[in-house]
Amino acid sequence: MRFLTLIFGTVGSGKTAELLKIISKIQEHNSRSHANGKLKFKVFKPEMETRSESEIIASRNGQTFKEATPVKTVRDLSRQLVENPDIVIIDECQFFETGPGNSPRAFTALVSELLVTDKKVIICGLIQNCYGGKFEILSSLCPLADEIINPHTTCACGQVASRSQRLQIGYPTPLSDPIFVVDNSANHDLGYSYEPRCNDCFELPEQAHPNLLLFRKAIGQIKE
Numbered sequence: 686m687r688f689l690t691l692i693f694g695t696v697g698s699g700k701t702a703e704l705l706k707i708i709s710k711i712q713e714h715n716s717r718s719h720a721n722g723k724l725k726f727k728v729f730k731p732e733m734e735t736r737s738e739s740e741i742i743a744s745r746n747g748q749t750f751k752e753a754t755p756v757k758t759v760r761d762l763s764r765q766l767v768e769n770p771d772i773v774i775i776d777e778c779q780f781f782e783t784g785p786g787n788s789p790r791a792f793t794a795l796v797s798e799l800l801v802t803d804k805k806v807i808i809c810g811l812i813q814n815c816y817g818g819k820f821e822i823l824s825s826l827c828p829l830a831d832e833i834i835n836p837h838t839t840c841a842c843g844q845v846a847s848r849s850q851r852l853q854i855g856y857p858t859p860l861s862d863p864i865f866v867v868d869n870s871a872n873h874d875l876g877y878s879y880e881p882r883c884n885d886c887f888e889l890p891e892q893a894h895p896n897l898l899l900f901r902k903a904i905g906q907i908k909e
């Protein structure tokens with residue numbers, strides 16, 4: 686039976702933990718089913734998401750799934766579906782909106798095709814970018830969803846966090862910065878980090894803080 690599950694939340698909200706919970710339920714089902722009753726599933730993640738090693742999906746609380754298939758584009762993902770899994774699971778879907786071979790339309794078309802052929806599809810990622818705007822993939826799939834899982838964490842002030850703030854050396858990045866800055870070690874070296882924030886604490890600066898400007902000049906990220 687077709688069934689579309691969407692999992693989204695801010696950075697640090699526990700959405701990856703929710704995804705891993707679903708995967709472990711499928712594994713548990715398979716471990717106690719005989720051959721005919723087993724569910725074939727396949728897990729994908731974008732190759733540019735490099736918070737963890739390429740085949741590993743890791744939550745911040747230390748749980749992992751080690752057999753994800755890294756794919757660069759929507760077409761690569763589609764090619765990998767020849768094994769005809771019953772359940773297709775895709776993590777960090779927002780990265781399929783950007784780069785050559787990717788677009789929200791190509792991604793959502795693939796999801797629609799899978800649903801028409803009675804697959805279960807589980808998609809996890811961000812619905813909102815670090816400037817409070819929407820990511821297209823999850824925004825446009827919401828009306829098709831059979832189930833939405835939307836975990837929350839708290840802001841440092843104690844209120845519910847519903848925004849993902851991007852920081853560089855502790856200062857919010859300005860609106861003129863690109864939306865996509867991958868959460869990987871090279872960018873951690875440039876001082877980037879993400880923080881869950883509530884509506885009161887979320888900041889949208891037009892310009893970089895003077896200290897951030899000095900830092901960017903010092904490391905050559907911007908010219909004098």
Ligand SMILES: [Zn+2]
Pocket residue numbers: 840841842843844882883884885886887
């Ligand atoms: Zn707050």
